[in-house]
Amino acid sequence: MAIRQLVAWILLALAVISCQFCGFANGEFCQKVNTTEGVGLPYIPPSYQTRIEMNILTKNQTYEFQEWFDGYLGNVRIRRYQKDGEIDDYIYNNATREIYVIFNDLVCLVINMTGKTDLDLLFGVDGRLLPSSALMLRFSKEFGMEYRNKSIVRGITVDYWYSCQTWKERKAVFEVHWYFSASSWNTPYDVNLPVRAEVIGEAGDVSNPRKFHMIYDFVSFRDVLMAENTIFDTPTGVYCEDRMQVQKPPELPAVMSYTQEMLVHDPALEMVQYGNVYYDGSQFLVKYQFRDPNGDTKPPFYNPGSMTVIQDFTTGISYFIDDLIGNCTDKPISNDFFDTEDPPIK
Numbered sequence: 500m501a502i503r504q505l506v507a508w509i510l511l512a513l514a515v516i517s518c519q520f521c522g523f524a525n526g527e528f529c530q531k532v533n534t535t536e537g538v539g540l541p542y543i544p545p546s547y548q549t550r551i552e553m554n555i556l557t558k559n560q561t562y563e564f565q566e567w568f569d570g571y572l573g574n575v576r577i578r579r580y581q582k583d584g585e586i587d588d589y590i591y592n593n594a595t596r597e598i599y600v601i602f603n604d605l606v607c608l609v610i611n612m613t614g615k616t617d618l619d620l621l622f623g624v625d626g627r628l629l630p631s632s633a634l635m636l637r638f639s640k641e642f643g644m645e646y647r648n649k650s651i652v653r654g655i656t657v658d659y660w661y662s663c664q665t666w667k668e669r670k671a672v673f674e675v676h677w678y679f680s681a682s683s684w685n686t687p688y689d690v691n692l693p694v695r696a697e698v699i700g701e702a703g704d705v706s707n708p709r710k711f712h713m714i715y716d717f718v719s720f721r722d723v724l725m726a727e728n729t730i731f732d733t734p735t736g737v738y739c740e741d742r743m744q745v746q747k748p749p750e751l752p753a754v755m756s757y758t759q760e761m762l763v764h765d766p767a768l769e770m771v772q773y774g775n776v777y778y779d780g781s782q783f784l785v786k787y788q789f790r791d792p793n794g795d796t797k798p799p800f801y802n803p804g805s806m807t808v809i810q811d812f813t814t815g816i817s818y819f820i821d822d823l824i825g826n827c828t829d830k831p832i833s834n835d836f837f838d839t840e841d842p843p844i845k
């Protein structure tokens with residue numbers, strides 16, 4: 500898939516994740532309730548990780564998510580699995596207030612959240628960047644949480660909490676039916692485990708409201724982050740072009756030499772190549788000595804033995820020396836060698 504197509508894909512995926520409730524709310528859908536006094540709300544740990552199965556009943560669609568929430572550093576990562584094996588990641592970096600959207604561990608798009616207050620991830624929380632874990636799960640006293648009764652969900656004895664909430668930034672009104680394992684039920688995590696959240700609501704014109712109905716089932720919920728801290732890093736090999744620079748790259752000396760090992764991962768050309776590089780920035784000279792046992796040499800080289808290329812940027816001349824035969828060809832410096840810049844890719 501071309502980069503352009505992938506970016507279009509990401510934008511589409513973003514629209515799905517963030518615009519679930521776009522439109523104008525029908526305020527009549529439900530009314531905010533008072534938080535039930537005397538019954539303690541289930542404890543939401545500051546950090547957690549979980550898997551979520553999200554069923555969108557109004558779209559006949561299932562998504563799977565993995566979520567990591569770090570309440571101490573303020574970072575969130577949501578990995579979404581969708582149809583056709585597509586995977587996208589949403590990493591919120593609180594230190595720089597950026598969201599990195601990564602499609603199939605390949606292409607990255609940066610969303611600058613500075614000046615924005617609405618964290619769209621999963622449930623979306625308006626007016627707060629970054630919300631606490633309880634706000635993130637939309638389970639907090641301030642939403643008006645009414646205790647209903649004990650019930651059974653997925654075979655688990657649960658406490659059922661009801662609330663009617665709005666998402667101002669998305670102009671939606673919806674009921675949240677939250678189910679937590681009851682204290683009488685044993686779980687690997689010794690407090691009440693989130694089992695299910697059912698979200699039913701309306702957005703859009705009062706005359707023609709768009710209805711939505713989602714069920715979020717929580718599995719493998721943990722009250723600590725068991726994943727490595729690197730879970731909030733962008734995957735190896737993924738380059739996020741527009742992300743904020745928080746660390747300067749190390750300064751390199753003007754004169755240096757090193758031996759390099761180059762691995763080429765290209766289906767057409769799998770190879771390992773070693774070479775010695777001599778770089779003199781003060782005299783504008785580069786020398787590269789290497790072998791190419793694969794025989795993919797371009798003229799004027801025709802042997803798999805040691806070869807040397809010297810580029811003199813003062814005169815603009817390249818010297819190609821066959822170390823075996825001992826002859827040399829000089830050519831104007833072109834951009835087909837590693838130490839010259841490629842023309843920008845259009």
Ligand SMILES: *[C@@H]1O[C@H](CO)[C@@H](O)[C@H](O)[C@H]1NC(C)=O
Nearest residue numbers: 530531532533534535643645
């Ligand atoms: C919520 O509490 C307020 C103040 O105690 C009361 O006036 C109101 O009627 C209550 N609302 C509901 C829906 O019970």
Ligand SMILES: *[C@@H]1O[C@H](CO)[C@@H](O)[C@H](O)[C@H]1NC(C)=O
Nearest residue numbers: 555556557558559560710711
């Ligand atoms: C979902 O499936 C039902 C029953 O098969 C069908 O009536 C309905 O139109 C479908 N809805 C969507 C949005 O595809």
Ligand SMILES: *[C@@H]1O[C@H](CO)[C@@H](O)[C@H](O)[C@H]1NC(C)=O
Nearest residue numbers: 570571572573593594628629
């Ligand atoms: C997230 O970043 C903001 C702004 O830099 C900071 O005030 C806040 O403490 C951070 N949150 C956490 C949980 O560290």
Ligand SMILES: *[C@@H]1O[C@H](CO)[C@@H](O)[C@H](O)[C@H]1NC(C)=O
Nearest residue numbers: 646647648649650651659661
């Ligand atoms: C709990 O309350 C809901 C309505 O609020 C009702 O439909 C359900 O039957 C009740 N469950 C039990 C176990 O009483």
Ligand SMILES: *[C@@H]1O[C@H](CO)[C@@H](O)[C@H](O)[C@H]1NC(C)=O
Nearest residue numbers: 611612613614741742743744
């Ligand atoms: C992010 O947005 C803010 C406010 O619009 C702006 O000042 C800042 O330069 C942006 N950061 C980047 C890296 O573009």
Ligand SMILES: *[C@@H]1O[C@H](CO)[C@@H](O)[C@H](O)[C@H]1NC(C)=O
Nearest residue numbers: 799800819820821826827828
């Ligand atoms: C060396 O000479 C051979 C035979 O004339 C020629 O094919 C080759 O291109 C030359 N190599 C270089 C590096 O000049």
